[in-house]
Every structure is written in C-alpha cells, then in structure tokens.
Amino acid sequence: xxxxxxxxxxxxxxxxxxxxxxxxxxxxxxxxxxxxxxxxxxxxxxxxxxxxxxxxxxxxxxxxxxxxxxxxxxxxxxxxxxxxxxxxxxxxxxxxxxxxxxxxxxxxxxxxxxxxxxxxxxxxxxxxxxxxxxxxxxxxxxxxxxxxxxxxxxxxxxxxxxxxxxxxxxxxxxxxxxxxxxxxxxxxxxxxxxxxxxxxxxxxxxxxxxxxxxxxxxxxxxxxxxxxxxxxxxxxxxxxxxxxxxxxxxxxx
Numbered sequence: 001x002x003x004x005x006x007x008x009x010x011x012x013x014x015x016x017x018x019x020x021x022x023x024x025x026x027x028x029x030x031x032x033x034x035x036x037x038x039x040x041x042x043x044x045x046x047x048x049x050x051x052x053x054x055x056x057x058x059x060x061x062x063x064x065x066x067x068x069x070x071x072x073x074x075x076x077x078x079x080x081x082x083x084x085x086x087x088x089x090x091x092x093x094x095x096x097x098x099x100x101x102x103x104x105x106x107x108x109x110x111x112x113x114x115x116x117x118x119x120x121x122x123x124x125x126x127x128x129x130x131x132x133x134x135x136x137x138x139x140x141x142x143x144x145x146x147x148x149x150x151x152x153x154x155x156x157x158x159x160x161x162x163x164x165x166x167x168x169x170x171x172x173x174x175x176x177x178x179x180x181x182x183x184x185x186x187x188x189x190x191x192x193x194x195x196x197x198x199x200x201x202x203x204x205x206x207x208x209x210x211x212x213x214x215x216x217x218x219x220x221x222x223x224x225x226x227x228x229x230x231x232x233x234x235x236x237x238x239x240x241x242x243x244x245x246x247x248x249x250x251x252x253x
Contacts, residue, residue: 142179
C-alpha cells in the first residue's frame, strides 16, 4: 500500500521451522576392517542428513573430515589430515565418532566405532612336531606347534617358507592342538616351515624347519639268523642274532 492504494498479493514464500535433530548415523564400519595396517582407513555408514562429520576421541570439536551423507553411505569418508597424510600415525586404538547434519543445520547425536591400527609383525611360530612321528607310514601327517593368539598359520613344504611351496593355512588353535593336516607323497622326506599372520595381515618371519619322512616301503626280512647257544643247548634264554634293516624293530615268533 502507498497509503492510498493497495496492491495485489505477492507470490507466496514458504518457511519451514525445523529444530528436530536427525537420527544418529548407523551401521558404521571401517575399511580395512579393524584391526588393520592402514593409517587412513575409510569409515562408512548410513546417515539421516545432508552431511556427515567425523571426529576422533570425542563427539564434537573440529571434524577430521566432513562429507555428504551419500558419500558416507557409498564410497565412505577417508580419515586423513588436512594435508592429506594419514590421520593415524602410530599403532593403537582410536575411537571415531560420526554425526549427521540436516538441511536446517541440526546435528544428530554421535555414533562411535573403534579402529585399531596394527603394523607390528607377530612372533615367528614354532613347529614342535610333524608326524605322528618324525618317520612314519602316513601320507597325511599333522604339523603342530605354537604361535601368536588369533593368528593364522601358513604351512610351507620347504625350509625358509618359499612362496612356491605354500601348502595351506589354518587357525593357530588347530596348529596348537591336534595339528594342521598336510599331504605328502609316499617314501619322501619333507621339511615343513611356517609363518604366522595376525588379524591385521602382518606376517612373521619364517619358523625353523622340521623334517618329516614318509616311509611306506616294507623292509627286507631278517637274514643270517644264528641262535646262541645252539642250535642245541641247555639255555632257557637263547640269543637270536641276524642281519636286518637299520633302525628296524625285530619281532620274534
């Protein structure tokens, strides 16, 4: 109005008052999974908002990284410093907090996830036996020993753990109890060595090797038997001598 005349009405303009906090992010995960070797893992999840902020150690303050809710749910947000270098520079556990920010600027509550960086190799495993015994008629011996808790044990069919001689991998719990079964050819001698791999993927140095001999060959019968005294004598405990394969056990009937 100009004091006398009244204009027509203007085009309408809608204002929405929104003071409700969005739902806190959910389904958080890291890549690589924890524990991992990376100092700049990616954090992913679902967020009810426009943007997502990620913090370290506490919910609030200066965000490590801010990204869209879409990126958070798909490719994830990589945890790096402002200069692009790894955010985590030493081994250990860090608690990360994520919160959503809606279009009105309302922040959600935080959701946390713990990531552990581990770049330290485990101790080398120790093979205590391969067999049922060092020499046996068994084409499927078991390799037993000790290793770091939660590790995976890789078995190799040669000393010094050459990649080309990798046989199989199994849990340290099996390695330390009944043993990890392996296959060998008949009448062969095999050196077994092992590497421990921790949950973060760090590999130990190779263990010392243990030798197993598979012996399926029937020994020759004993020969040149001699009874002493004999062949006729008064002794109730005669001695029988002869020639037989070295290390063989002789059974008398």
